[in-house]
Amino acid sequence: MATAPRIPKGTRDFGPLQAARRTYIFDTIRSVFQQYGFLPIETPAMETLDTLLGKYGEEGDRLIFKVLNSGNYFDKIPEDQIRGDNFAGLAGKISDKALRYDLTVPFARFVVKHQGELAFPFKRYQIQPVWRADRPQKGRYREFYQCDVDMIGSNSLRNEIELVEIIDQVFSNLGLEGTRIQINNRKILAGLAEALDAKDQFSNLTVAIDKLDKVGPDGVLKELEARGLGQKVLHFFSERLNSEEGMSLDALETLFNTAETASEIGQKGVEELRFIFNRIAPEDLKTSRLDFNFTLARGLNYYTGAIFEVIHPDFKGSICGGGRYDDLTGIFGLPNTSGVGVSFGADRIYDLLGDKNLFPETIGSPTQLLFINFGEAEADYCSRELKKVRAAGIAAELFPDSGKMKKQMNYANNKNIAYVALVGSNEMESGKVSLKNMQTGEQQSLSTDEMINLLKNN
Amino acid sequence: MATAPRIPKGTRDFGPLQAARRTYIFDTIRSVFQQYGFLPIETPAMETLDTLLGKYGEEGDRLIFKVLNSGNYFDKIPEDQIRGDNFAGLAGKISDKALRYDLTVPFARFVVKHQGELAFPFKRYQIQPVWRADRPQKGRYREFYQCDVDMIGSNSLRNEIELVEIIDQVFSNLGLEGTRIQINNRKILAGLAEALDAKDQFSNLTVAIDKLDKVGPDGVLKELEARGLGQKVLHFFSERLNSEEGMSLDALETLFNTAETASEIGQKGVEELRFIFNRIAPEDLKTSRLDFNFTLARGLNYYTGAIFEVIHPDFKGSICGGGRYDDLTGIFGLPNTSGVGVSFGADRIYDLLGDKNLFPETIGSPTQLLFINFGEAEADYCSRELKKVRAAGIAAELFPDSGKMKKQMNYANNKNIAYVALVGSNEMESGKVSLKNMQTGEQQSLSTDEMINLLKNN
Secondary structure: OOOOOOOOOOOOOEOHHHHHHHHHHHHHHHHHHHHOOOEEOEOOOEEEHHHHOOOOHHHHHHOOOEEOOOOOOOOOOOHHHOOHHHHHHHHHHHOOEEEOOOOHHHHHHHHHHOHHHOOOOEEEEEEEEEEOOOOOEOOEOOEEEEEEEEEEOOOOOHHHHHHHHHHHHHHHHOOOOOOEEEEEEHHHHHHHHHHOOOHHHHHHHHHHHOOHHHHHHHHHHHHHHHOOOOHHHHHHHHHHOOOOHHHOHHHHHHHHHOHHHOOHHHHHHHHHHHHHHHHOOHHHOOOOEEEEOOOOOOOOOOOOOEEEEEEOOOOOOOOEEEEEEOOHHHHHOOOOOOEEEEEEEHHHHHHHHHHOOOOOOOOOOOOOEEEOOOOHHHHHHHHHHHHHHHHOOOOEEEOOOOOOHHHHHHHHHHOOOOEEEEOOHHHHHHOEEEEEEOOOOOEEEEEHHHHHHHHHOO | OOOOOOOOOOOOOEOHHHHHHHHHHHHHHHHHHHHOOOEEOEOOOEEEHHHHOOOOHHHHHHOOOEEOOOOOOOOOOOHHHOOOOOHHHHHHHHOOEEEOOOOHHHHHHHHHHOHHHOOOOEEEEEEEEEEOOOOOEOOEOOEEEEEEEEEEOOOOOHHHHHHHHHHHHHHHHOOOOOOEEEEEEHHHHHHHHHHOOOHHHHHHHHHHHOOHHHHHHHHHHHHHHHOOOOHHHHHHHHHHOOOOHHHOHHHHHHHHHOHHHOOHHHHHHHHHHHHHHHHOOHHHOOOOEEEEOOOOOOOOOOOOOEEEEEEOOOOOOOOEEEEEEOOOHHHHOOOOOOEEEEEEEHHHHHHHHHHOOOOOOOOOOOOOEEEOOOOHHHHHHHHHHHHHHHHOOOOEEEOOOOOOHHHHHHHHHHOOOOEEEEOOHHHHHHOEEEEEEOOOOOEEEEEHHHHHHHHHOO
């Protein structure tokens, strides 16, 4: 016997119930995107290495799944270049494409490639899997779906507001209460670096404060010191990180307007966030809360304005995130085209909804009626009645093999089928079926039309 | 400026209209699958090489896209084994997984892996992309979607009948008339090989007669001769290939019952097809025709019974195909589990529906209403009305930037938006909107509630 088949590390199979629940998540998200006027696009699973490399930082590059060229890919490489220590050189020659790492870079590439065919501002959504060679752990997979919604070709902060509404609507439609939409602005972070004489240490500064959730205020201070940030930074953060006050928009506004810590870009960041907060009152959101969090940084370097991260108190890690990028398409040859968007992590949302028992009970039992198979003559008869039932829009089946009643009833139970129809010689003669309600055990004799009516009103 | 971005050969982007049309195809197919009681599953894009290799023939193995191991994959390979002429050896060491080539083998692997959790017979559908490193040409892509429907764990020929009904229902729901469902049975081909003393040349025989469509009767005869098939075969086919009569089930039945050409397996094949044809009258099918075609062979070796191929007179190549496999799961350790299924080629169906103008006109213009943006105050006002419109289930937008009216009207036209709402200071005062019908140019003054009613009944 062959050994039990395995699947690649970090990937998953989805059985019927799981797949139906995933479809429910995708459909819910898609219908909100559509209600807000976003249009679908799809891009290939593979992109050229040129498109992907250098967009996600050094770490990201390492995590990209590269696809081998077809044919004998060593053919055209001179023998003396095929050596184990020539890893990087060889890798570049035997592979010229890879699996996409996210949907944002392929989207930017798409926009540049198809700019002539698109109406700007272009509002698109995209629901497709991405792949990352990350170390698998709970909530982190090597293949997972992203549900992205982006608006490109408009600088208006109304787009940011719309994204907040979309996030609130999606989670409220999914029945998930208490999500926290955290917002910050990269300009505020840039302003802080400027105000605190750490302009050339912007990256070190953001990496350190981004860890507040994990390591606490003291941890951040240690990290800042270790990364060589100056006294001005340390002094500022030792004062602010422990007080709610110190982290407010008001406090930052004062900071950026004070002579010795003045920052124009910081002021701009505060102003942008004010525009948003002035237009979203807490009561405007159905089930979410919008929080300013100036320690939110997000790793990707292409963000230039607002950044978002959505968390839920019952879940570790973010379930949605994104931000504004002023020049992502510039890399591909289309400069000055600002965009903003967020990505819903469908797999984490799936885990969270499962943990909290939030999937509707009806998901996963589409078949309403099973005809029991008592033999060829009965099955032929049932086939004809089955056609009428299906034509009425009711999902129904005939058990394909005649055989043990118990096996057939078990099949109905396992599939959560609500009714079974029993048709033997008596029923064939009378033109009626015996319809059994699998929940109550109740059985009644009905014509096919009567049965269809009953099932339709069920 | 960067060069225009490319995508890998044989792959495609899908813009909004294309993506919406593809979703329409998937949804139509899915709803038929569900009506027949099939349940969804999903498997990973990548499978281990062990799972895939050796299942699709030598040609298939070559066309599988292999994925490079992550990290420095040359690390553990001794230096003397890294040589250009050691292609096969090296390839096996730097890659242990690959993109799936079809959905049938992953399905068999899935069934074996999850046999304990499944209710048999297991009826599953699966709609996912597959990848093949084929030479791209019209209608042949390197990434394309398959929509598979299979029933495993039942020998009943009623499953074959159900598949014919599903095929007919899918194409009729898509508005495509005139599809021809061709059916044959591998047992008939095996019977022919036996009857004509060519039992050990089964593969050569099937490859040759499978070409009838392409090369005609004389071509097949030449091919048979070239492949070394004997006089008995040549005599038989020179008589039969030119006459409709000679290719009927009746003629084959006679052949397999005649002493010098007797074949038990051939008889079984005829009997199986008779069971199916006796239960599907031409008038039972909505828009398709079911044809017996004894030259249909299908390349994949795992088929053991009925085989299907669906063609349309206006399209080159098959748009759906499949068959029965008695022991596909055996390779993975679960013997004696017969299954049967077909796969719809969504990308070819897309091309065909496009050629014939069969997509519904409403696809691809989901937004019903656009609020024109006359400035911040007006936009703030419109945002509040927009919320009411969306809450009523109507897809609507506010143009994010105030600016040239012409640009905003163009946007509405490009997106096929049916109505635009114009709200200036007069409208804000009166609490009404000026609603313009983009088709007729007609404009009327309405309250938001009146507008919602009009849009809902539109």
